[in-house]
Amino acid sequence: MDYISVKAASNKWGISERRIQKLCEENRIEGIEKFGRAWMIPKDAEKPIDGRLKFKNKQEDNHGI
Numbered sequence: 001m002d003y004i005s006v007k008a009a010s011n012k013w014g015i016s017e018r019r020i021q022k023l024c025e026e027n028r029i030e031g032i033e034k035f036g037r038a039w040m041i042p043k044d045a046e047k048p049i050d051g052r053l054k055f056k057n058k059q060e061d062n063h064g065i
Contacts, residue, residue, distance in 0.1 A: 003033065003040035013047040023048055 006024070010017045024032050024039040031042040 001031070002043040004043050006039050006041065009041045009045075015047075 004012070006017050006020045009020050013020070020029075020041070021039060023029050024034070024041070028048040029041055029045050031045055033040045
């Protein structure tokens with residue numbers, strides 16, 4: 001199986017290296033391997049779904065009342 005680095009996955013998926021490291025720590029990417037301090041991600045691994053909530057900041061005309 002071919003692997004890519006965290007940096008390569010970051011470029012491929014458009015998210016930060018730190019976010020990918022967190023996903024690896026949480027076992028959210030299938031087939032990951034850890035060699036020493038480095039995570040290796042399968043070349044054909046899919047980007048995990050972002051389960052974090054997103055809120056839009058809408059200000060209303062009631063001035064916070």
